[in-house]
Amino acid sequence: MAFVVLLVVAVAVVVLVVRATAAAGGALRPPRPAQRPRPPRDSRPMAPDDDPEFLRELGRRVRRDDGSPA
Incomplete structure (x- = not known):
């Protein structure tokens, strides 16, 4: 019986x-830092x-x- 009371108290404290x-x-997690913009891609061929x-x-x-071959 004591275990059930302790469980109920623990749930109540969390709530x-x-x-x-x-x-x-506040939030439970800290906010994420802003992402830096990606540098522009090179205009070189991809394949x-x-x-x-x-x-x-x-x-x-x-x-x-x-x-x-040459």
């Missing part, structure tokens, strides 16, 4: 603490097949008779 915190305008220099080199390799 009262949560309500008091909410009434005071090799988007790179004009890579495509030129690939064209040179395809046109070669022996197929060896």
Whole structure:
């Protein structure tokens, strides 16, 4: 029986603490800091097949008779 009373008292204390915190305008967790803006991305190609220099080199390799790399 004492365990049940202790459990009820513990639940009541938790509920009262949560309500008091909410009434005071506080939050249970501190607010997250503002995120810094991301730097702008480079305008470079994202994949090799988007790179004009890579495509030129690939064209040179395809046109070669022996197929060896440049």
